[in-house]
Amino acid sequence: QSSRFPQAAAQQVVHRLPCARMSPAPNARPAVMRPGAMFVVAMGCVALTAAAGEPHHGPRIRVTGWPRSIVQSLRTSSCNVADTYKQAELEQIQRANCDKVAAAIAEFGIGDVMGAAHALARRDARGLRNATVAGSLRLTADWVRRAWAAQYLCNKSAEAEDQYTATWLAVNAWSTGITKGAECCSFPHAPYCSAKETALSSWALGILLAALVVLFLGAAFASLCVRTSVPERKPLEDDGCAPPFGPIIVSLGGDAGGLYDELRHRWLTSHCLRALPEARAFAQAAAAVFSSLQVAFDFQPDSVRNQFEHLMSLWRSHCSTVADRSVQENIKVDEATLLAEALGDLHAELLEGFMLWRAEVYACKAMGLSKDDEGKQLPAVVRKQDRLKAFIPSSSLHQLAEAAVFLLVWGEAGNVRFMPEVLYLLTELVLSAEGTAPEHHYGSAATAGRDAAGAPYRSRLFLAKVLRPIYRVVFDAWYDRIDVDPQDGKNIKRLREGFDTYLPPDVCNYDDWNELFCQPKRLAAGLFMPDGTGFFQTPHGQRFAALTRLDWAGSLNPYEVKTHREVHSLWGVFASTHRIW
Numbered sequence: 001q002s003s004r005f006p007q008a009a010a011q012q013v014v015h016r017l018p019c020a021r022m023s024p025a026p027n028a029r030p031a032v033m034r035p036g037a038m039f040v041v042a043m044g045c046v047a048l049t050a051a052a053g054e055p056h057h058g059p060r061i062r063v064t065g066w067p068r069s070i071v072q073s074l075r076t077s078s079c080n081v082a083d084t085y086k087q088a089e090l091e092q093i094q095r096a097n098c099d100k101v102a103a104a105i106a107e108f109g110i111g112d113v114m115g116a117a118h119a120l121a122r123r124d125a126r127g128l129r130n131a132t133v134a135g136s137l138r139l140t141a142d143w144v145r146r147a148w149a150a151q152y153l154c155n156k157s158a159e160a161e162d163q164y165t166a167t168w169l170a171v172n173a174w175s176t177g178i179t180k181g182a183e184c185c186s187f188p189h190a191p192y193c194s195a196k197e198t199a200l201s202s203w204a205l206g207i208l209l210a211a212l213v214v215l216f217l218g219a220a221f222a223s224l225c226v227r228t229s230v231p232e233r234k235p236l237e238d239d240g241c242a243p244p245f246g247p248i249i250v251s252l253g254g255d256a257g258g259l260y261d262e263l264r265h266r267w268l269t270s271h272c273l274r275a276l277p278e279a280r281a282f283a284q285a286a287a288a289v290f291s292s293l294q295v296a297f298d299f300q301p302d303s304v305r306n307q308f309e310h311l312m313s314l315w316r317s318h319c320s321t322v323a324d325r326s327v328q329e330n331i332k333v334d335e336a337t338l339l340a341e342a343l344g345d346l347h348a349e350l351l352e353g354f355m356l357w358r359a360e361v362y363a364c365k366a367m368g369l370s371k372d373d374e375g376k377q378l379p380a381v382v383r384k385q386d387r388l389k390a391f392i393p394s395s396s397l398h399q400l401a402e403a404a405v406f407l408l409v410w411g412e413a414g415n416v417r418f419m420p421e422v423l424y425l426l427t428e429l430v431l432s433a434e435g436t437a438p439e440h441h442y443g444s445a446a447t448a449g450r451d452a453a454g455a456p457y458r459s460r461l462f463l464a465k466v467l468r469p470i471y472r473v474v475f476d477a478w479y480d481r482i483d484v485d486p487q488d489g490k491n492i493k494r495l496r497e498g499f500d501t502y503l504p505p506d507v508c509n510y511d512d513w514n515e516l517f518c519q520p521k522r523l524a525a526g527l528f529m530p531d532g533t534g535f536f537q538t539p540h541g542q543r544f545a546a547l548t549r550l551d552w553a554g555s556l557n558p559y560e561v562k563t564h565r566e567v568h569s570l571w572g573v574f575a576s577t578h579r580i581w
Contacts, residue, residue: 059165066156070149079175079184081168089188090163094170096192097185098157101150101173108143150177259294259301263287263308271312273319277336281391282343282400286311289382289404296381297430298438298461299408307407314350318342340396347399351406357424357518364520368536379405380541381436405430412463416470418510421517426466426547434541441545465548473556477508505565508558516561527555 061074081093153173160166175184185193267283268274274283286308294304319342326333348355362369382388382401389397406427413423435441442461459468478499483492503509516526527535530551538546574581 059162059168061165061169067152070152073149073176074172077172077176077181079171079181079186081164081171081186083164085167085188087163090167092188093186094157094163094167097170097174098154100185101154101170101178104178105147105151108147146178146180150174153177259304260287260291263290263305266308267312271316273312273316273339276319276339278339278392282339282396285388285391285397286400286404288385288388289401290408292381292385293379293404293408293430296379296436296438297408297433297441299412300460300463303411304408307404307411310407310411311403314346315339315342318346318349321345340393343396343399343403347403350403353420354402354406354424354427357421358428361428361520361523364524366521366524366536369540377432377541379431380434384436402427402431412467414467414471415474416467419514419517421514422470425517425523429544429547432540433544435545442548443545445548469550469552470556473552474510474513476553477558478503502568503566505567506558506562508556508562512558512562513556515563516556526560530554 081090085093150173153169153176157166157169157173160169171184171186175181183193183195187193264283264287267287268280273279290304290308293299294301319338322338322341322345323333361367377383378398378401382397392400406423409423409426409430410417416422433441438461442465445461445465458464475493478495479493480496481494483494484490485492498504499507517523524534524536528551529535529546529549535543535546535550535555
């Protein structure tokens with residue numbers, strides 16, 4: 001809009017606002033601005049003010065007779081001085097900027113700036129625009145123009161009527177004259193100067209953030225407004241293979257067949273492993289192992305489903321690991337054997353502790369085991385399903401069964417997980433069990449569904465008859481009773497008197513009980529039946545069935561199990577830092 005004013009009016013006044021138009025002279029024709037243009041200019045003012053970071057407070061200056069180039073540079077200047085500074089601070093800013101201008105001109109090596117500028121003008125008039133001036137220093141014309149504009153503004157600063165105008169001119173002498181708006185030194189204290197140009201890295205970061213915002217808004221719009229069609233699940237095609245249970249499903253009874261179909265369907269329809277070769281065979285084998293173990297040992301069905309998902313998640317991760325290892329070794333990934341190799345890695349990692357513990361147990365003669373039989377047994381309910389061996393290799397079947405048994409025992413264990421060697425013993429006994437039905441393992445309780453007092457079991461038999469007696473020993477050692485919260489009806493465990501702060505020195509904790517199961521010789525002598533007979537005198541295949549008759553309270557007696565006293569005193573601080581002393 002300022003282009004509509006006469007040349008004389010453009011050289012009259014410099015306004016305070018950064019984007020305000022020039023004030024016209026009295027004889028100038030007023031400019032007409034339409035409402036739409038006024039809105040655009042107003043928004044531009046707001047944007048420029050926000051971009052500058054602080055409002056402009058430029059002084060009113062009479063610029064009659066000033067060079068046009070300097071007037072234009074001041075019009076577009078974004079370097080301003082706060083009007084809150086004191087007189088001394090304004091003088092300090094003025095002096096600092098003009099000193100910087102003088103030092104820069106001295107570095108340019110220009111003795112007479114005005115003379116050099118006039119010489120440059122004469123050369124430009126003769127068409128020598130690319131020639132250099134200032135004698136032997138061979139300075140470019142641009143640096144001469146900068147020095148001339150800066151010195152001109154510093155001279156005007158010295159002639160200004162008020163200190164604020166003088167400071168503002170001095171600041172712009174350095175900013176618009178020397179640095180061309182790149183730096184503004186308008187602070188009386190550190191950091192004194194601020195950069196006005198936006199760095200390339202800032203632009204790159206801004207573009208990246210803008211792209212992320214656009215992507216986020218697009219994703220939000222797509223999720224809220226764009227409807228995606230979900231294909232209906234098709235029922236499994238009949239591949240001509242009957243479930244691998246065969247006649248076993250009839251003898252087991254229960255809902256083994258329904259659980260088998262559910263687990264197999266989950267693998268083949270909703271899991272990414274279904275896309276691999278041999279996925280159907282491994283899906284049938286895994287579903288058969290989990291469902292048959294659930295029926296034979298009466299694991300909780302929901303826990304079986306959770307651990308089946310757990311196994312598939314671990315299996316998928318190890319498939320990725322095996323494939324990445326092949327790529328790193330420049331070996332072509334063989335998808336036909338990927339599931340079997342991943343199962344081997346999963347078995348080795350998941351059961352590393354169990355395998356080490358079992359090696360020590362089989363090496364101990366007191367356990368009544370043969371070293372040659374280590375790792376060769378399978379639960380009878382799995383071993384008797386001959387059709388399983390037709391689906392996957394025998395080695396993979398052993399690995400699958402051992403991983404499934406460990407996960408099922410771990411899933412039921414609850415607080416007994418704090419004693420990992422106890423879980424190893426239970427896993428070993430399940431793997432070697434000879435029974436194929438709950439009544440083979442739990443006796444009459446499997447058919448009656450009631451305890452000795454006649455009360456029905458609220459939990460499945462593995463939890464009620466195997467794990468709960470072990471935890472009852474822990475509970476009786478620590479707790480006095482269980483109360484019911486009147487507000488929410490939840491159980492509240494009440495510790496014994498004096499146990500609130502810490503356990504007494506001779507009371508067992510999880511580590512003490514677990515230590516018994518870490519040492520095969522102590523374990524062989526420590527577990528016994530109610531009549532005093534050693535638990536490990538029972539044949540290995542019948543030991544799981546004998547668990548329900550084991551005297552856990554006597555076997556885990558704290559005075560027999562605990563090997564040391566835990567005294568709580570300030571001496572513990574010394575014992576923890578004894579190497580310092």
